[in-house]
Amino acid sequence: MSSMGETNMSxxxxxxxxxxxxxxxVIEALSQVLSKKKRSVKFGICGQPEVLLPALREKGLExxxxxxxAVDVIDMCDPPAIALRRKKQSSIHVxxxxxxxxxxxxMVSAGNTGAxxxxxxxxxxxxxxxxxxxxxxxxxxxxxSTFFLDIGANVDCSSEHLVQFAVMGSCYLxxxxxxxxxxxxxxxxxxxxxxxxxxxxxxxxxxxxSNLNFIxxxxxxxxFTDKVDVVVCDGFVGNVALKxxxxxxxxxxxQIKQELTSSVVAxxxxxxxxxxxxxxxxxxxxxxxxxxxxxxxxxxxxxxxxSADAYAYACAIDVAIREVEAKLxxxxxxxxxxxxxxx
Amino acid sequence: MSSMGETNMSxxxxxxxxxxxxxxxVIEALSQVLSKKKRSVKFGICGQPEVLLPALREKGLExxxxxxxAVDVIDMCDPPAIALRRKKQSSIHVxxxxxxxxxxxxMVSAGNTGAxxxxxxxxxxxxxxxxxxxxxxxxxxxxxSTFFLDIGANVDCSSEHLVQFAVMGSCYLxxxxxxxxxxxxxxxxxxxxxxxxxxxxxxxxxxxxSNLNFIxxxxxxxxFTDKVDVVVCDGFVGNVALKxxxxxxxxxxxQIKQELTSSVVAxxxxxxxxxxxxxxxxxxxxxxxxxxxxxxxxxxxxxxxxSADAYAYACAIDVAIREVEAKLxxxxxxxxxxxxxxx
Numbered sequence: 001m002s003s004m005g006e007t008n009m010s011x012x013x014x015x016x017x018x019x020x021x022x023x024x025x026v027i028e029a030l031s032q033v034l035s036k037k038k039r040s041v042k043f044g045i046c047g048q049p050e051v052l053l054p055a056l057r058e059k060g061l062e063x064x065x066x067x068x069x070a071v072d073v074i075d076m077c078d079p080p081a082i083a084l085r086r087k088k089q090s091s092i093h094v095x096x097x098x099x100x101x102x103x104x105x106x107m108v109s110a111g112n113t114g115a116x117x118x119x120x121x122x123x124x125x126x127x128x129x130x131x132x133x134x135x136x137x138x139x140x141x142x143x144x145s146t147f148f149l150d151i152g153a154n155v156d157c158s159s160e161h162l163v164q165f166a167v168m169g170s171c172y173l174x175x176x177x178x179x180x181x182x183x184x185x186x187x188x189x190x191x192x193x194x195x196x197x198x199x200x201x202x203x204x205x206x207x208x209x210s211n212l213n214f215i216x217x218x219x220x221x222x223x224f225t226d227k228v229d230v231v232v233c234d235g236f237v238g239n240v241a242l243k244x245x246x247x248x249x250x251x252x253x254x255q256i257k258q259e260l261t262s263s264v265v266a267x268x269x270x271x272x273x274x275x276x277x278x279x280x281x282x283x284x285x286x287x288x289x290x291x292x293x294x295x296x297x298x299x300x301x302x303x304x305x306x307s308a309d310a311y312a313y314a315c316a317i318d319v320a321i322r323e324v325e326a327k328l329x330x331x332x333x334x335x336x337x338x339x340x341x342x343x
Numbered sequence: 344m345s346s347m348g349e350t351n352m353s354x355x356x357x358x359x360x361x362x363x364x365x366x367x368x369v370i371e372a373l374s375q376v377l378s379k380k381k382r383s384v385k386f387g388i389c390g391q392p393e394v395l396l397p398a399l400r401e402k403g404l405e406x407x408x409x410x411x412x413a414v415d416v417i418d419m420c421d422p423p424a425i426a427l428r429r430k431k432q433s434s435i436h437v438x439x440x441x442x443x444x445x446x447x448x449x450m451v452s453a454g455n456t457g458a459x460x461x462x463x464x465x466x467x468x469x470x471x472x473x474x475x476x477x478x479x480x481x482x483x484x485x486x487x488s489t490f491f492l493d494i495g496a497n498v499d500c501s502s503e504h505l506v507q508f509a510v511m512g513s514c515y516l517x518x519x520x521x522x523x524x525x526x527x528x529x530x531x532x533x534x535x536x537x538x539x540x541x542x543x544x545x546x547x548x549x550x551x552x553s554n555l556n557f558i559x560x561x562x563x564x565x566x567f568t569d570k571v572d573v574v575v576c577d578g579f580v581g582n583v584a585l586k587x588x589x590x591x592x593x594x595x596x597x598q599i600k601q602e603l604t605s606s607v608v609a610x611x612x613x614x615x616x617x618x619x620x621x622x623x624x625x626x627x628x629x630x631x632x633x634x635x636x637x638x639x640x641x642x643x644x645x646x647x648x649x650s651a652d653a654y655a656y657a658c659a660i661d662v663a664i665r666e667v668e669a670k671l672x673x674x675x676x677x678x679x680x681x682x683x684x685x686x
Contacts, residue, residue, distance in 0.1 A: 189583065220586025220587035220590055233583070236539065240531075255626055273608075
């Protein structure tokens with residue numbers, strides 16, 4: 001496990017090569033964070049120095065941000081297995097090794113999620129008692145947001161995996177978002193105990209006995225309400241649900257746009273209501289929600305959306321800083337130990 | 344299997360007791376269908392005669408619609424197991440037995456979905472080669488709609504079950520919607536063959552060898568596009584995805600409403616754009632999409648939404664008529680036989 005530097009300064013490494021407009025978006029994000037951040041943070045950027053140095057110089061950051069050289073670059077279309085085995089000098093590999101060796105406290109990357117997860121898992125390993133890391137997403141909900149995991153790292157989960165995801169999600173919301181006692185729900189096809197697969201039923205029984213604030217089964221509709229803070233499911237279900245939401249949101253916004261330009265009167269209305277409708281659109285993809293933690297790893301890794309702009313990328317960096325400052329790794333280990341004692 | 348009357352007249356039985364405003368909505372729907380229908384249809388209504396007869400008289404339908412007496416009424420909150428075992432004289436039980444005995448060709452009910460499925464399965468049984476019936480939903484998509492199954496009847500499906508759902512969905516779209524060669528997709532977490540659970544991978548391999556128009560794996564986002572006509576998944580995944588969509592749509596419409604009444608200018612815009620926004624809302628819950636066929640049963644059963652109005656209920660009746668006229672049962676048996684020969 002990486003340990004924080006003696007000076008209590010969080011050391012955050014960013015991947016210079018992931019995402020749509022790297023390294024410029026990444027470096028602009030660093031510039032934004034450095035100009036605002038009151039807290040003490042040291043930054044490094046990982047990747048090809050010949051690309052990164054001129055970009056840092058442009059922003060006057062060459063003295064402030066360390067470059068950690070990495071030769072290979074992973075493409076968004078590289079299969080994770082290829083990225084894992086054939087590009088061992090990629091920015092993600094080099095970054096994960098630096099994390100493992102305690103040189104840095106957290107890594108942020110907008111690269112290929114599958115590759116980021118596979119390489120992080122190989123190099124950092126999982127925390128004691130955790131079999132599989134999970135990928136998460138913060139979903140907009142009435143009165144706030146809901147933390148949703150796993151969204152695709154793990155298909156075919158056991159009850160124990162689901163219980164571990166519940167611990168990981170609960171610890172994350174406590175540490176990074178300051179939610180005192182996160183309400184944890186298990187995604188199911190009905191709220192009654194008899195509903196669902198055996199895997200889900202056994203997980204629910206285990207969670208009821210745990211010291212988590214488990215509220216029981218929740219349904220797909222509940223994700224968007226103020227009823228639950230953490231929704232746990234296997235990665236197959238989570239991925240399908242998340243992508244279904246994305247598809248529906250896109251269709252609805254397209255339909256609204258079409259309808260609002262269908263007549264002169266509707267167009268006039270759309271002009272007047274324009275900023276209100278933009279706020280709805282932004283509420284569905286809030287930049288503040290960028291930064292999906294990869295949880296369960298023995299190290300802090302945060303995934304930024306590939307199309308994030310500098311502001312959104314800075315939000316992902318902020319997630320990493322909060323995880324480090326709130327000692328998420330230590331909290332998760334402690335919570336897993338408590339679960340083991342109760343079992 | 345129920346067989347059509349000698350006169351080639353479709354005989355449709357409706358459940359007089361399911362839904363929010365039964366029997367009035369049901370009877371108003373019958374009245375609408377009878378006033379418009381050019382095709383030859385005979386109608387029956389199943390339930391308590393003392394309730395149904397006065398309601399039929401009010402609409403002048405007492406001579407046109409047969410009453411099939413049933414003593415028990417299933418409540419929306421009755422667990423399916425209770426409804427199944429303790430209310431054997433319910434309108435659904437009586438209707439399903441009449442279907443089984445060939446007295447009627449199809450049944451439409453707005454009752455409790457779980458009870459409707461459990462009773463129909465017990466009394467009608469499944470078609471040869473089909474292990475489990477499925478519940479379906481028509482989902483709005485760009486340029487039309489996507490037929491989605493299973494949405495909750497079956498958790499823990501095998502590859503064979505998924506293959507059977509694919510046949511059932513494909514036959515339904517051919518028969519009831521006239522889609523010549525429905526594009527069938529298997530819901531997965533990525534389009535590549537290596538993605539997903541073993542159950543899904545084996546189902547994909549079987550479907551690739553079949554004579555269905557199988558387009559491969561599809562993702563949640565694809566449901567809302569014009570890429571695929573039938574999307575197949577197990578009932579756990581389908582139920583979670585469908586309820587997630589419902590939750591998101593509700594949240595988005597609430598947010599739009601809030602934003603559009605947040606200022607005088609936005610309110611003015613909302614007034615002007617009002618009918619356009621209503622069309623978007625209606626497009627998400629089109630009355631024409633009411634009527635979800637329960638597929639795989641040895642008999643035609645259509646579920647109407649519990650809150651359907653008369654127009655929407657009439658659409659569900661129309662689904663049943665189209666299934667009968669297009670001989671869905673015979674087509675499905677034939678398609679299953681072809682699958683068996685190819686295996």
